[in-house]
Amino acid sequence: MSRKLRTDPIELAQRNWRSRHWEAAADGMAIVTSVMRVQQIFSSEVETVLKPLGLTFARYEVLMLLDFSSSGELPLGKIGERLQVHPASVTNAVDRLESDGLVLRTPNPRDGRSTLASISPDGRKLAASASIALNQHVFECVGLTPTEQRSAFRLLGKIRHVAGDYR
Amino acid sequence: MSRKLRTDPIELAQRNWRSRHWEAAADGMAIVTSVMRVQQIFSSEVETVLKPLGLTFARYEVLMLLDFSSSGELPLGKIGERLQVHPASVTNAVDRLESDGLVLRTPNPRDGRSTLASISPDGRKLAASASIALNQHVFECVGLTPTEQRSAFRLLGKIRHVAGDYR
């Protein structure tokens, strides 16, 4: 007696690829598609946990970047660089964090063109509770063994690692 | 003489996690964050290839789903289910595909509430050229060895596989 397993849509796509004689690209297509799907899954889990706290993942990342920085403040441009997002996205995220009292904008004393975002005590408190919630409900439930986790991290790192730089 | 390598921001985050005694979640956090970054990378590569063809990845996926379906047509609800997106996103994607002449909307003869999307000859042609471009510029350049690709696919599959179902 065999348990009925739904076929994997990505394996199906892989077979379809091979049937069109795209053998050389079939595995790559499967990996790209898999990453897209897993990102959807993680993303929706993360947003579910953060929503009651009034945060999105983008704003959470900004908050944690500031929380871990030595002085608790960073130029907006630096934030965009580290998170690999458009300057306009940083402006948007910091606008919202600021109006929620989690972050403060101050002029950069070393450069009149630049603005610093600095984390507030409330911001630090929220960053901590959000992290604890994410640890419990997402990060500790990835569904891989410790060995597999290290392996997955290494493989994803190899994709991110290009020309001596991590991106 | 050693090549200067930029430190990996995700490894840094991992160390920060451990310094806060979140050991149990550190690897999971690193994997979730890595998947988010790799998705950003793949996404931007894919959109760069598809943009000159007037497609987004979402619309490309709809097109391929129809192209591979036996009759060349599917109910909109089925499409949303397979791609794991909101019904409103399917409506939006099909609207655009239809106005570009790549897809046709027809009433479902088996259910008056339902609408079928069916791929047009132009849609099939564009699906083929888009696939060839993606194969060449993205899928064949993932940056992993064949063995590593199979390993990565298996690990991502394990994350997607929950309760006997793939998602």
Place this chain on the structure above:
DNA sequence: GAAGATTGAGAGTTCAATCTTC
């Protein structure tokens, strides 16, 4: 002239509400 940040426009996604058909 170049760099940092902001603004408004355009595109895509999700949600709640609505309409039609089962």
Place this chain on the structure above:
DNA sequence: GAAGATTGAACTCTCAATCTTC
């Protein structure tokens, strides 16, 4: 009443243009 699809509102991201300061 429930399911399939559509609509409009709210949000986020990206891009091009703009403004200020280097």
